[in-house]
Amino acid sequence: MTAVPISRQPYPAKNTPARGLKTDATPVFALKELVASLYREQNKIQNLLSSLGFALRSFNNLNQFLELTPLMTARVTDADGSALILYKPNGQVSLEQLHCQDHQMGQEIQQVLTKIINQINNQSATPVLPASLDEQIRHQLGTKIRLYSTPILVKNIERGRLYVFSINPEYIWTQTRRKLLQLVADQTAVAIANNELTVELRSKERQDRELEIASDIQLRLLPRKCPTIQGVELAARCETANRVGGDYYDFIPTNYDQLRQDQGSKGQESANGVPWSIVIGDVMGKGVPAGLIMTMTRGMLRAEVLNRHSPGQILQHLNRVMYADLENSHRFVTLFYSEYDPKTRCLSFSNAAHNPPLWWKASTQEIAKLDTEGMLIGLDADSEYGDGQVQLAPGDTVIYYTDGFTDAVSQKGDRFDEENLIQAFQTACQQGNNSEGILDYLFEQIKQFVGSENNNSDDMTLVVMQVKSSENWV
Template identity: 55%
Template sequence: MSPALPSSSTTSSSPVIALKEMVSRLQRENSKIQELLASLSFALRSFNNLNQFFELIPLITCRVTEAEAAALVLFRADGQARLEQLHCHASDQCPNIRAALETATRTLANSVGMAAIDAGSDRPQLEQLLDQQLRERLPQGIQFYATAILVKDSRLTERGRLYVFSQQPAYEWNETRQQLLQVIADQTAVAIANDELALKLRDRQRLDRELEIGAEIQRRLLPHRCPKIHGLELAAECRTASWVGGDYYDFIPITYGLSDQQEIEQGRWGIAIGDVMGKGVPAGLIMTMTRGMLRAEALNGHRPSRILQHLNRAMQPDLESSHRFVTLFYSEYNPQTRILAYSNAAHLPPLLWRAETGMIHRLDTYGMLIGLDPRSQYQEAEVRLQPGDTVIYYTDGITEADNPKGKRFEEEGLAAVVKEGCTKGLGAQALLDYIFDAVDTFTHTKGRRSDDMTLVILRVIDQ
């Protein structure tokens, strides 16, 4: 009896079952890969520690590429390579792979002139040499593949390499595995960029805090209110363009032989305004130094010209080495005689509005910048003020303020506003606000300044 032949339905169903199993297996593998990549994306969003994220990279790389080992190598800023993480999935070659990686990176650092390898055209040579060193040190039969970790800052820079290793002869480096490795390398690049941005943000926050403290110290060094000086009405304000400014003004009581507050108010007073060339922290530091040294000189009881001469000689070595200079106008007012004696070290001359004539005069003398030449000599002059007379001290942030058309406010604009305000009979504080408002109106930038602006208003009142 002949054996029974299989039915046609059984024969035709076997390929269908095999195809279904293949499709099911591929779906499971694809689902596994998607879950692994999703886990990596979650880690990228959640981990604050970059090293924790790096630990996952070789592990997930092994699983999605079905390799036996994977390694993350990073390049430092000085051009050297460092083995960051290595993961081996049940591979007896793990010690050999680690030894090859460590030796390759170490040999590269010792043999290549790292000082000559910068972020320019020599950078690609580093990756080629590293791959070559690794190829020479891996045991025979182990194949490896790599992709670049590219971080974009000012330009696209290779910051490391992601390696996979296999000793299986049938292992195929197909397009799918290449794409998966590239996805992981790109996420690694994003993690590096995010960490560097976070570091820059923390540095910026720390710097902002230090600048805030510096600005607070500078505000405390400037007079927090105008003093009471017999026969004068005063107003003053410094509006800085940044956290710390280079403008300076001060009221210095000449207190020798004076015992109580009334005597101090009726005694002589030094009134100063200055400007350090430059802005920001360096200018603020020089301004602080100028304040301390000027006060010490003023309290010695010297005349204004002698004070500027001594100050110039004392500060010149430090200012010369910093490549910065100071303009300074120093005056001394005697309430008993209403005489204002003054000397100018290349600062913008204050404006004097005479109440009797309605005319504006410039208070100026010859003198070089503080710190330019230790042999500089300074002239001195004096003027007797009358009730209603007003003196306006200012810095170049006022006259050099420009409008959207590029036209500057200039001394003529300031003089016109001063004359208008004084003619209206404005007091010292009202005139100060009037001038600032006029500058803001002219520039169309209320509250935003490109340079520090300082005003000091001195108005003689009839006692």
């Protein structure tokens, strides 16, 4: 066996694998550089989007956020410039913000956009078509400046467009850049929606404060408590469906001079023999408009009572005075006006299409309606109103009410109606309740009928007048 010298044994040449390793190291190094570059780019984009998210959470002013939008858009898409165009509620188009790295390019783009927007706004009030807007901008800019855009959608309604501009011929509109542009546009839409919700909330808060003021004024205009009328016990309550209601009731002395004299001499709120007006009304509708008309009705009626006419004449004069205002507001008023004379126990009245009050006759335990002919206040300027009169006796009770009682609806959809009210009123009187007891009983019957979970769909007002015997007079 012949030994082979060591120096001649076959051994791979050292340079061969070295050359192979050197050749393979170049793409590996390039790959590492690419990964590092992508990582840096990803961090840059994340930081920019985080800044945009922070601005969205922190800025209270929408304009501050909109100033930032084109800058962020240009940076995350590596573009030379960006523009934000919004559509206003009045149909006008507005260039909100423009960012461009090159000043000359920015001036050129701004001139083109301003010219196109002015033309659109001056042409007609019809909404601009996004495709038409993009086409006009591309046509005016020419082929030198490349253009990309995406819509800004708020509740699936396009409220503007976000544009990206580039003069780099090698600039590629990749899917990633498209998504980033859409992401910025979506955050801009969120900022716009949040601002509108804030404006709406502030408006609602102002309306709530105004409603509180209106409700407070209305409560002050309604009688704070029932007056003390000789020989009569009164109870009244008004529950509004909203903060401000259209129901109205009032107690008006027909002779203020005599009332003041007796109050000064006797130190009480009533006068022997001074007649009092007891009024109840209902303005068609609810809320602030009805409350305003109710206030107007109260003032005009109180002035009319001083003329000392009959109830029918008072309603006739009131109708003529209020007709023009009610016609313009397309609203009407039902009103029952009565005057009670403590000396004679005579109740005189006139009705302007209001729910007739119910009269419980203690002697016969029967119920009658108090009604006269008459149309709604504000329906016809020449309406005439009849006069009625009844003689009350000790133990008699009269209830004045609005249609919120008879129109109350149960969970099954049934109305309380007048028959149920008459039956409940009769039961309350037969039980020997006083005026306050009758008031509480009738409201309790309504609540049981409607159900505790249901709210009043209409204002409910009730006035109870009960005639006392002579020995119980104050």
